Amino acid sequence: MLLEIKHITKSFGGLKAVNGLDLSIDAGQILGLIGPNGAGKSTVFNCVTGVYPPTSGNILFKGEVITGTKPWNICRKKIARTFQLVKPFGMKTVLYNVMVGAFALSPSPRHARDRALQVLEMLHLDDRKDVLAKNLTIADRKRLELARALATKPELLLLDEVMAGLRPTEVEEMIGIIRRIRESGVTVFVIEHIIKAIMALSDRIVVINFGEKIAEGTPVEVSRDDKVIKAYLGSDYVAA
Amino acid sequence: MTLYLQSILNGVLMGSVYGLTALGLTLIFGVMKVINFAHGSILMVGMYATYWVLVVTGLHPYAALVIVVPLLFVFGYLLQDIVIKPVFKAERDVREPITVIIVTTGVWYVLDNLALMIFGAEYRVLTTSITGKSFILGDFIFNKPKLYGFITAMATTLILYWLLRYTKIGKAIRATSLDRDAASLMGISQYKIYNIAFGLCAATAGIAGCVLVPFYYVFPTVGVVFDIKGFIIVVLGGLGSMSGAMIGGIIIGLIESVFAQFMTATWTEAIIYLVFLLILFIKPSGLFGTKQDW
């Protein structure tokens, strides 16, 4: 198992955003995390990437305990992430943005530049490398976010609703990109709302609601699970 | 013993006046989430306005309130509308509205030096009907201007509190400060609210001016002293909290007054800065402030 989330709970004041969650991802997998809004999905990501530590429980990466490790050290351990609300360095060019990520591999500006160009090419953003990030379309910004994270050469990539706001054709493109990323050897942990996309991409899916796991399995298994249908659509649909 | 009690009394009285000067600052932060670096200069304007009204009309200092407060309200309203609004608008989406801070610092400079140009650098003193007079109660001396100041400070705080809580405008202001986008969706014009809030802030500075003129020197850079003290008070009491500003002001007044028994005035200044830095490091949200994301 590449990533092991062992019974983590995260409380904010009196609110339990995540409650006793167990989850694991094997190397080379694409694991999807879905659940209604407010289910706690981003909280899980934030705990894994060190934005804040879980209130209790442990997180292991390649057998090593990483609970509470700071975000910049998480990156060193080869875990990268994107944000639900993209955070590009708006006043800088696309290339500059990705270079920031690439510097994680080597302090040399030349190497960082080469790595950045490599990643940009892979994501078909290289023709816009000198455009200021703030002038990009939302689809391109999402790709930039992805490129930046990829530039750090992660083994595990956490994607937080990377397709939100994209049009259907753009979603298709993104699915293809993520597949290519997995083929290049990166394990992917995806949060997504667009059901079609996550069904198409994931090897396994975990469904959470109110911070707790309510179902787990292959996409087909999960789509038939009563509890999942109830959580998303309400009890009226369970009979089907 | 009486000496210490007297100094505590003086500290509370003067402290309440400090709190009064800081009320506007905390109000603006609560509404606009901006620290107005020009606040001291607006206070200075209030003081000069009071000074000239009194010199020209010879009225009782507190009567001047009738003229000074509306005048300052308009001044604040226009200042916000003309100078600060454009920058604020431009920085809507930026994480940190630093440019607004810079602009208010610029306003500080402009106002202080305009005052220098127009009125000259001399320290002016006005002897009013209450200057230097005191009440004596038992062993204690109540300095009249400061006592009136204390009463005015409390009254102003209560009036502002009532205004914000129970009037339509007040509720609109509070709505905007909680969530400006939601408020504007409710039909509350965000920028009009800011103008009004700023006007209120300037109006309280006008009140503070009236309170101060009977016993404080009036000179172009008088605002700087109150500006910095105002920041300290407001951080101490918690940004956005009016009761915090009052209590913070009284604490500062007490420190000044009590420590002055043991050391020179300039050292008490240093102590206040030290207290400020300690608060910033230990509990930046202050005594009554809400926890902000740091």
Next chain:
Amino acid sequence: MKLRENKNIFHVGFLGMALLVAFLLPLVVTSPTNLQIIILIYFYAYLTTSWNLVGGFAGVLPLGHSAFVGIGAYTSTMLYIHYGLSPWIGMFAGGIVAAVAGIIIGYPTLKMRGAYFALATIAFAEGLRVVVENINNIGPLVVNGPRGLLIPLLGNNFLHFQFLGKEPYYYIILIMLLIVLAITYAISRLRIGYYLAAGGEEPEAAQSLGVNVARYKLIATAMSAFLTALAGTFYAQFMLYFYPKGILGLDLSFEIAFIALIGGRGTIAGPVLGALVLRPINEFTRIYLSGTLPGLHLVIFGLVLILVMIYQPRGLQEPLSRLYRWLLLRLAGPSPKS
């Protein structure tokens, strides 16, 4: 690409010429008063460029940098007066003290929001000033409170960092300025520059990309403090006198910040441009108008700041560098279409 090579050649050419003019200027400008004005322009350009490392690159608003100037001036002067230590060495001692102070004050404050950080820097600088004004001596070292320190006039003495004429000072500050510009340029091209920019703009994202934002901000602060303090020593040796209100005062802190902001923070040319434009205005309004209208130059200063922030928040360097690039393009010749 031929166009790009051409542009680079012209760019380098311009810079070379500017450098040449700068080095030869004292041969043309011989009046000591004018030379002094230019020296002070370079002095402010140096200060604002150093400030820029924190205020521009790290993305926060330090409004108390005079503290570092003062630390530099006082450290080297106190060591010189009491121990006879050459100010050249004392300069670096001052730099180190300032760097340490910067780290101490930076550690808790750099996590704060913009306004709080600005307030903290003001409190630090003013607190320092008040304390210095209250102290007469620290042990055997004379501080002299509000009266400030006087450096005994020795005439031409290199070891004691004193010269009779203004020319040596001119070259010293010019070289210091060039060094600081080179450092800034180097940083902007190296990883530290990228990390600082990223951390200043989107700290959360930067952290997820491996940037320990707090640590880099501290590094920038320490460097800025060190370099700023060096200028403090220069000032002390140039003027041979300084006092707390001046060298540790809010006026100096604000002037440094304002010039950098008007020029354009976060850029290399911005602070220098700001100094080149604003200092002469400052000097001339002060010399010619302060008799009749005291404070006018500061009113103008404040108004310029407000106007620039409203219309060109990235500073004057933005339109100016656009102009420059257009000029370069014209000179380098248009590229043939298609």
